Amino acid sequence: MPTWIVTGGAGFIGSNFVRLALAETDADVVVLDKLTYAGNLETLADVAENPRFRFVQGDIASRETVADVFREHRPDAVLNFAAESHVDRSIEGPRLFVETNVHGTLELLEAARALCTELAPADRERFRLLHVSTDEVFGSLGATGAFSEETPYAPRSPYSASKAGADHLVAAWHETFGLPTLLTNCSNNYGPFQYPEKLIPLMILNGLEGKDLPIYGDGGNVRDWLHVEDHCRAILLVLRRGRPGQSYNVGGRSERTNLQVVDALCEALESVRPAAENPALAARGIAGYAGLKTFVTDRPGHDRRYAIDDSKLRRELGFDPRYGFEEGLRATVRWYAENRRWCEQVQAGSYARERLGLEGAAK
Ligand code: NAD
Ligand code: DAU
Secondary structure, rough: OEEEEEEEEOOOHHHEEEEEEEEEEEEEEEEOOOOOOOOOOHHHHHHHOOEEEEEOOOOOOOOOHHHHHOOOOOOEEEOOOOOOOOOOHHOOOOOHHHHHHHHHHHHHHHHHHHHHHOOOHHHHHHOOOEEEEEEEOOOOOOOOEOOOOOOOOOOHHHHHHHHHHHHHHHHHHHHOOOOOEEEEEEEEEEEEOOOOOHHHHHHHHHOOOOOEEEEEEOOOEEEEEEEEOOOOOOOOHHHHHHOOOOOOOOOOOOEHHHHHHHHHHHHHHHOOOHHHHHHHHHHHHOOHHHEEEEEEOOOOOOOOOEEEOOOOHHHHOOOOOOHHHHHHHHHHHHHHHEEEHHHHHHHHHHOOOOOOOOOOOOO
């Protein structure tokens, strides 16, 4: 059976990928995760007893840790989900983003390169390192157009700059050392187990608790939304059938302004937990979830619009997302309403959904 090392497997997308890999492949899955504020063992509780699952707590930026894990498990593939992932936090403290996202990726590439020199030719031929990246490396779009795999990199936040740095290392390790790398650049994900600092889960929990729904700037910024399970299926496709050295854009063809997303969330909240039956709203004298919408100071350097041209992935590998946005959003609202314990556990002691990313930015 193949062994896959999944870094960042205790986070949002990584944990969804682990679940998919255990359900739909025969791979043994070794998660390597530092368990930062965003990584939680509760997120993996349902797979903890699976005999094909192992968990190692460790930092991808530690050369020794990575070497030990590679030595012990001798992976057939490495999937790098581990990252500092939140733009607002990158504005407050960029150093950790460079350390994990750039240096961490370097350590994985170097460990993979060393492993490949020891493998028999047939095993080396099959080995893959798949690096999970973002559409934010391409910068910000105007009203029209979409990012393709040929769009030049133009990152504008500390987060996206660190992801761009990592992507360049991945490409260089393929060109220079012949490492069989794969790169995916995906748009905004939503779905179960997303840390409640991100737009969709933050709005759902604030809505359920009758708190303000803070919309940055004019709410006209556009993101392209993809359900996390569809992203994970795309990654599995690329791992199995992608061409080494290539990058693949992954998107949902579901562009929405933030205001449209929040309005859709208010409707979904109403159907899952009617405002009239929510005492937290009654206590504030607010009749409907839309009454919680509040415009707040914009994010510094806020990218206006992202859009993904995913035709290469669809044409070459047959990618076809399963979730429509409104349907996926309703399922996500239901998941958060039914999993309040998980939400409390992952926030406990480290985060109270306060505004992040204004402190330290040039005013
Ligand atoms: P997340 O913040 O939910 O999870 C990140 C995981 O990485 C956590 O489990 C954390 O503990 C772990 N981690 C952080 N630093 C580490 C380190 N130094 N060593 C080992 N583990 C470490 O992030 P996510 O939203 O699941 O994103 C996963 C990947 O997908 C990231 O690389 C991100 O850039 C990329 N991505 C995310 C989105 C999105 O919308 N969330 C979209 C496109 C790409
Ligand atoms: O595009 C892919 C990227 O999507 C990933 O690489 C990142 O890891 C992921 O965090 C996400 O980045 P964004 O910055 O787009 O996601 P976030 O959820 O932070 O914000 C989405 C939009 O909503 C953005 O325009 C900012 C806005 N926003 C966000 C929050 C948290 C608000 O208006 N209010 C909020 O409270």
